[in-house]
Structure formats: structure tokens, C-alpha cells
Amino acid sequence: MCNLPKMRSLSFLSSSSLLIALSLSALRAAASLAPKGEWTFVQNGTTGITALEVILVSPTLILMFDRVLGDPLQIDGHQAWVELWNLETNTGFPLNAITDTFCASGAILSNGTMVSLGGQAAELPAGETVPPDADGRMGIRIFEPCADPAGLNCTLFEDPATLHLAANRWYPSSLRVFDGSLMIIGGTHEETPFYNTDPENSFEFFPPKDNGQTRSSPFLARTVPTNLFPRGFALPDGKVFIVANNQSIIYDIEAQTETILPTIPNGVHVTNPMDGTATLLPLSPPDFIPEVLVCGGSNFSDATPSEDLSSQDPASDQCTRITLTPEGIQKGWVIERMPEARMMPEMILMPNGQVLIINGAGTGYAALASVGDPIGNSNADHPVFTPVLYDPEASLGSRFSREGLPTTDIARLYHSGITLTPSGNIFLAGSNPNGGVVENATFNTEFRVQFLNPPFISRSRPTVSSVPEKIAFNEPITVDIDIPNDLNTGDLKVALMDMGFSSHAFHSSSRLVFMEAQLSGNKKSLTIKTPPNNRVFPPGPAYIFVTVDDVTSTGTRVMVGSGAAPPVQDQGIPIPFTS
Numbered sequence: 001m002c003n004l005p006k007m008r009s010l011s012f013l014s015s016s017s018l019l020i021a022l023s024l025s026a027l028r029a030a031a032s033l034a035p036k037g038e039w040t041f042v043q044n045g046t047t048g049i050t051a052l053e054v055i056l057v058s059p060t061l062i063l064m065f066d067r068v069l070g071d072p073l074q075i076d077g078h079q080a081w082v083e084l085w086n087l088e089t090n091t092g093f094p095l096n097a098i099t100d101t102f103c104a105s106g107a108i109l110s111n112g113t114m115v116s117l118g119g120q121a122a123e124l125p126a127g128e129t130v131p132p133d134a135d136g137r138m139g140i141r142i143f144e145p146c147a148d149p150a151g152l153n154c155t156l157f158e159d160p161a162t163l164h165l166a167a168n169r170w171y172p173s174s175l176r177v178f179d180g181s182l183m184i185i186g187g188t189h190e191e192t193p194f195y196n197t198d199p200e201n202s203f204e205f206f207p208p209k210d211n212g213q214t215r216s217s218p219f220l221a222r223t224v225p226t227n228l229f230p231r232g233f234a235l236p237d238g239k240v241f242i243v244a245n246n247q248s249i250i251y252d253i254e255a256q257t258e259t260i261l262p263t264i265p266n267g268v269h270v271t272n273p274m275d276g277t278a279t280l281l282p283l284s285p286p287d288f289i290p291e292v293l294v295c296g297g298s299n300f301s302d303a304t305p306s307e308d309l310s311s312q313d314p315a316s317d318q319c320t321r322i323t324l325t326p327e328g329i330q331k332g333w334v335i336e337r338m339p340e341a342r343m344m345p346e347m348i349l350m351p352n353g354q355v356l357i358i359n360g361a362g363t364g365y366a367a368l369a370s371v372g373d374p375i376g377n378s379n380a381d382h383p384v385f386t387p388v389l390y391d392p393e394a395s396l397g398s399r400f401s402r403e404g405l406p407t408t409d410i411a412r413l414y415h416s417g418i419t420l421t422p423s424g425n426i427f428l429a430g431s432n433p434n435g436g437v438v439e440n441a442t443f444n445t446e447f448r449v450q451f452l453n454p455p456f457i458s459r460s461r462p463t464v465s466s467v468p469e470k471i472a473f474n475e476p477i478t479v480d481i482d483i484p485n486d487l488n489t490g491d492l493k494v495a496l497m498d499m500g501f502s503s504h505a506f507h508s509s510s511r512l513v514f515m516e517a518q519l520s521g522n523k524k525s526l527t528i529k530t531p532p533n534n535r536v537f538p539p540g541p542a543y544i545f546v547t548v549d550d551v552t553s554t555g556t557r558v559m560v561g562s563g564a565a566p567p568v569q570d571q572g573i574p575i576p577f578t579s
């Protein structure tokens, strides 16, 4: 698992021939697309910690979290493990934390406050006598909304004695739910070698419900030992879909019931340490029917001891998709295949409704130094260097495309972070399948930041202005828009997005809700109907992107709902949908 400080000898197996082949095809594809702009990877800046958790906390700032094991960034005479990244300068600076944030989770509340949750016990870096960090397994860290674009004076608040979780949680997930609170799912208590052998099979909430007691989950109990970082999504009726290992449920927070859904087909395990990834596909008016897509992972048996698994075991190329209506559940998971297998892929919802699948490895597993033949310390090998797009609207069999997508030479494996930015491009950082800072290995500790720029970044784009700071549910709002003349305004989409919290091949709370929109006769203003209620879009900060003719504006931040602290009352009008 994460916490294996012992280094193994390095090996230099490489996949350079594969990389060259992919680069050539990407160059050819990019050349043919030049007039419409092209996808590009651009490296810019270096982080001072490994960006293993990443969350956008303001239009210009990304907050990153790591562990305490030798990162170069310093604060108050010791290593920093939290960094604030300024997207305007592409530089970062340290923030102080009290507790350890390694393999924690996080999300933003309905009042805009970001909360980091869980972590590991204190860790002693080489050469030091006192750990700089305190036990983070019950950690609750508060980052209040930061008004300064450069993040000056913005801090992380912790008071472990009075503000903490009900249970020790290392490797939990957390997501914002319909009342603006966070639901915290699962995790493990202690260091375990690979699988979850000391599970915390329960849910809890922040702010607490149930007088701070945990709720035990039969689903989590059934999904050990491959249920770390469960993937959960708030459904448009307020219930929560969760997938872990090869199983999934719908959890009703109010009735406290678990409804069992069909098993993921073909024995594929999709959560840590056999990380696939999952996303809630974009929700569209008028019905907001939820569909979930799950991709990658491994079909090797999780009854196999880790030392009998190999870094060369092929990952799964399987994606499965389910519609969460009674008919859709009856039909079950529909199987699709990615162009290549991926362990630890990431899925990024793009403002045009497509899903970018990126990062990860063709073989092996998540975690480090636990399989029989790690590459250095990495349980995974054959990094996948070329992303692929998935179009949920296309017909089955023709949804994947990598036309024009570029190839990088930076491996993003275990402990990497990634997020969509308000500019509409994708921030990539981190990767460290090592128990400390390593250079000159096949898979180093990665500090280089990259952006993946979609074709529209280099084009003349629609600009949106006069967007209200707060939007209520089920209300029309009117914004000003300026659309370049060469774009077909008949193809116009307005997306309300949460970029989510990136950790361990998963974007918790990530969400895209399309909104109905009407362009004025002179094409200078746009009237948008906000989501019907707080279950369709859990209240909190979001970004509005307008895409015209596949060219996307920058995202404007809004507060969805009143901005009140959770739990908030139901708002807006009900929709017919129930899962």
C-alpha cells in the first residue's frame, strides 16, 4: 500500500518502443487537425510536493496534499505536505497542516468551505527524530473560501482535539450530498500490505449526523479486500450510488437502506488496489436520468496474495455502463472496451459532455512494492501515455476516439492528481509509486506540472460575462455572451460543473449538469434555466461553461444555492426521477 518506506532495487524495464509508435501516430493525427486547433501537452512549472490529491479551490487556486517523506518544499523548518498552486503564475507555496494527509479525501461544502478528511498515522522522515505531522486518520482540515487570487493569507485550519472524524479512516472517499454536507465512505484503520485487511466498513458525515455515530455498511463488508477509495456519486433524487470491488449499490441516506445492483461483469475489480475509475455521466434536462460509467481495473483474482501478482499482469480494458432507472437496472451493466487496458485511469468530464480518459498503466496494480516483481517500487508498468475521449451520446461501439489526442512522455501512475481548470484545460501533476522521493528510477517521484490543452484553447472562444455570483434553483438567469462569428450558434451547450477532488484515480463529487439555454435574437445574451433542485446539483460552488460549436468558454464560478452552511433545506421543485 502507500506506506512502504523501504526501497527496493531499481529495474529498468521500459516501454520506449511502444512510446515511439504512439508518438508518431499522435503527430500524424495532430497535423491533420491543425486548422481547428489541436490538443497539446504543455509542461509548465514544478510542484514542491507530490500532488497525490488535487482540488480546485478558487478560480485561480489548486490545493494539493501529500505525505511526509522527503518532499523538497519546506515550511517552518520542516517538510511541507500541503501546497497551494497559483494557476496565474504556475508556482506554488506551502501551507501548514498539523496532521498527516496521506491518502485522505476531500470535498467542498455548500458554503464553499473545502474539507480534507482522513489520512495516515504520523510518519518519521529519514534523518529526523520527531515526526513533523500528527496522526491524520481522524483528520478534519478546513480551508475557508479564499478570496485573494494569489492565495495570500489563506490557511488550513485544524484542531485535532476537538474537530475529528468518528473513526480512523485511511483511504476513504467523500462526496457532497443533497443537503450540502459530506458523506464519508469506508477506508482502512492501519497500514495494510496491499488489500484492505483492517477495514472501516461504515459511513459518516460532516457536519456529523446521527450524533456523530458511524453507520455500518453491509456493502462495504461484502467488498473487502478490494474496496479502498469506494467510488460514490450523488444521484438526482438525493440517493448515492457506490461501486467498490465488483459490486455496487444505491444508498438512501434518509431511509438508511442499501439497494443491491448487478455485479460488475467478468470478474473485474474496479477499486484500490485494483483501481479502475468511475464517473457519473452528464445529467441533462428535462429528466436528468443518471448513468454511471466504470472503466479499467483488473480481472485477476483478489484472493491471490500480492506477492503472487505481477507488475506485468494485463489490466482490464473493460468499461461498463448502467442506467439507474428500474428498467436500466433490470438490463444491467452494458459492456464496452477501451482501445487499451488501464489500471488507475482517470476520467475527466469535459464541458462539452465528453469524458476524457487519461493516465494509468497497461499492466499491474495500484499501490507500491507489494507485487512479486515491482518496477523499482511500482506495482504497475507500461504507462499509458495517450488519452482517449469517450462520447456518451455516440452509439455503442463508436464512443471511443483518440483522433488528434497527443502523447506525453511523463508517466502518471500511482499518487498522481489531475483536474479540469476554469480555463477549460486539464492540470496534471504528481505520480510517485515510491515510498519516498526517488530520482533516476524507471518511475520517479514526479514534480513536473503539465496542462493538456483542448483544441479550443488556441481558438477565438465565446466569452460570458455578467454572471450572477449566486444562483438559486429552478430560476432563469440571463448572462451576456460574445460569440465569435465563425461558430454555429445552433450547437450551444451550457454546463454547470463541479470539478471534484482527485485522488487515487477518482474524481469524487465531480459533476456536470446541462442547463436549458435560450440565445437572444441578437445573440448577445443567453437566458439559462438553473437546475430544478438541490438534489440534481448538490448546493455549493460550481463553474458555468458555455460551449458553442465545440468551442468552450472559460468557466465562471457561481455559488449554487444560498451559500449557507450545511445541512441546508430542500430547495427548488421536485423532479419525477427516482432511482
Ligand SMILES: *[C@@H]1O[C@H](CO)[C@@H](O)[C@H](O)[C@H]1NC(C)=O
Pocket (backbone or CB within 6 Å): 042, 043, 044, 045, 087, 088, 089, 090
Ligand atoms: C507558464 O505559465 C506562465 C504563467 O501563466 C506563463 O506566463 C508562461 O507563458 C507559461 N509557459 C508556457 C511554456 O506555457
Ligand SMILES: *[C@@H]1O[C@H](CO)[C@@H](O)[C@H](O)[C@H]1NC(C)=O
Pocket (backbone or CB within 6 Å): 148, 152, 153
Ligand atoms: C495578508 O495579511 C497581511 C498581514 O495581516 C496584510 O497586511 C495583507 O493585506 C493581507 N493580504 C491579503 C491579500 O489579504
Ligand SMILES: *[C@@H]1O[C@H](CO)[C@@H](O)[C@H](O)[C@H]1NC(C)=O
Pocket (backbone or CB within 6 Å): 223, 224, 225, 226, 245, 246, 263, 264, 265, 266, 267, 268, 302
Ligand atoms: C466478486 O469478487 C469477489 C471477491 O472479492 C469474488 O469472490 C466474486 O466471485 C466476484 N463476483 C463475480 C460475479 O465476479
Ligand SMILES: *[C@@H]1O[C@H](CO)[C@@H](O)[C@H](O)[C@H]1NC(C)=O
Pocket (backbone or CB within 6 Å): 266, 267, 299, 316, 317
Ligand atoms: C481477463 O481479461 C482478459 C482480457 O479481456 C481475458 O483475455 C481473460 O480471459 C480474462 N481472465 C479471466 C479469468 O476472466
Ligand SMILES: *[C@@H]1O[C@H](CO)[C@@H](O)[C@H](O)[C@H]1NC(C)=O
Pocket (backbone or CB within 6 Å): 439, 440
Ligand atoms: C541522478 O542522475 C543524475 C545524472 O546522472 C546525477 O547527477 C544524480 O546525482 C542522480 N541522483 C541520484 C539520487 O542518484
Ligand SMILES: *[C@@H]1O[C@H](CO)[C@@H](O)[C@H](O)[C@H]1NC(C)=O
Pocket (backbone or CB within 6 Å): 109, 111, 112, 113, 142, 144, 145, 207, 565, 566
Ligand atoms: C461552512 O460550514 C462549516 C461547517 O459548519 C464551517 O466549519 C465553516 O466555517 C463554514 N464556512 C463559512 C465560510 O462560513
